[in-house]
Amino acid sequence: MADAYRLMRAALALFDAPPAQLEAAQRQRAEAQAEREADLERRILATPEAAAVAVSEAQVAEAVATIEGRFADAAELERALAANGLDREALAAAAAEELRVEGALEQAAARAEPVTDAELERFYREHPERFRREQEARTVRHILITLNDDYPENRRDRAWSRAERLAAELQAAPEGFAAAAQRYSECPSALHDGLIGQVTRGQLHAELDAALFAMAAGEVRGPVETAVGLHVLYCEAVHPPGPVPLEAVRERLRERLQAQRAEQARRAWVRALPGPSATR
Structure with missing residues (x-):
């Protein structure tokens, strides 16, 4: 049963298809890989490290769900299992063995100094x-306010007023930018205080690129409009070309x-x- 599982795993990894759908040469290659893996895994499973690995039902369920995700639906998985002499119980048992192998390998890796x-x-x-660093880079944060006529506060006139007010407040007190991004930004980067990260020319929208690379470190500028909405930018740092500290x-x-x-x-x-x- 375990060897059938390894063959199915190798076929999916190499060709994204179960063994029954492989051509002769593909199946031969999948069988060779499965045989190598089977030999190695049998030797690993015989070690004290593997015996000490505790595998939970939740881990097995997650591993099985990952395999299921490679198939269009449950019926296709059942057909693939039957074609390889497997059933759900055998699949779970083989997945548990694989988790013990991975756990033993993790133990070995953890011994590194x-x-x-x-x-x-x-x-x-x-x-x-x-x-x-081959070209100048800048660390940038932003606040995004989207434009959407379906919501009164995001209609162009009100959105621009909010963005202009935020920009003016933060130009006077840029140290408050992170807190303002958390509170006002509609971009997922709000979860990280508005941080986009360290960027070079050409990585952002052209409008943002033009504004950012004309700013000094510590400067706040905006609003800058892109297809996404209105942005208030904070150039947190300028990183010139040359050695990175x-x-x-x-x-x-x-x-x-x-x-x-x-x-x-x-x-x-x-x-x-x-x-x-x-x-x-």
């Missing part, structure tokens, strides 16, 4: 080409190096498993 500040700094010094990338770099180290630990653990060498 934390990346130290000294290692971060050395990597930064040794790879200066990776930490250069380590502090600006420290945590992102730490995450990337830690992920690489975790992957190395996982692969080393897999290579040390009894049986044929393999990677996952």
Whole structure:
């Protein structure tokens, strides 16, 4: 049953189709991948790490739901299961095994030593080409007021008045921009204090682009109209071309190096498993 599940999983991953719909060459490739995975997973499941993994019913249900999402409807899934000698119970059992395998691999990855500040700094010094900004960038926040005649407060005249009032207030006190964005902006970025992020020329609507790259750091400007609505802009910082300071990338770099180290630990653990060498 588990091997049938692996074959179906490989077929979906490689060709987005169940095994019964594959051509001969495609099925052969899916079978080869399923066989490799089966060998590796059997060896992982025999480890103390896999035995220690607790898999909940909710996790299994979520994994099964993910598989179901690859099919047009429940009837198509049932046909695919039957064609591969599987049923819902077998599918859930195989999904639980897969979760135990993933849990064991996560344990192996978690053994990786934390990346130290000294290692971060050395990597930064040794790879200066990776930490250069080739063009000027700006950190920008905005407040969006949409235009919609179906709502009195969003009709053009009233929306413009609100946007102009906000712009005037924030030009006098830009430190209040984040709170104002939370309160007044109709953009999802309001959840993040109106933060759009660090952008370069050409990433925003042309009207916003023209306004933003004419602003000084700390300046508020608006309203600026686009097809989306009216914007009040805050140029929070200007980032000139050149080396990016380590502090600006420290945590992102730490995450990337830690992920690489975790992957190395996982692969080393897999290579040390009894049986044929393999990677996952």
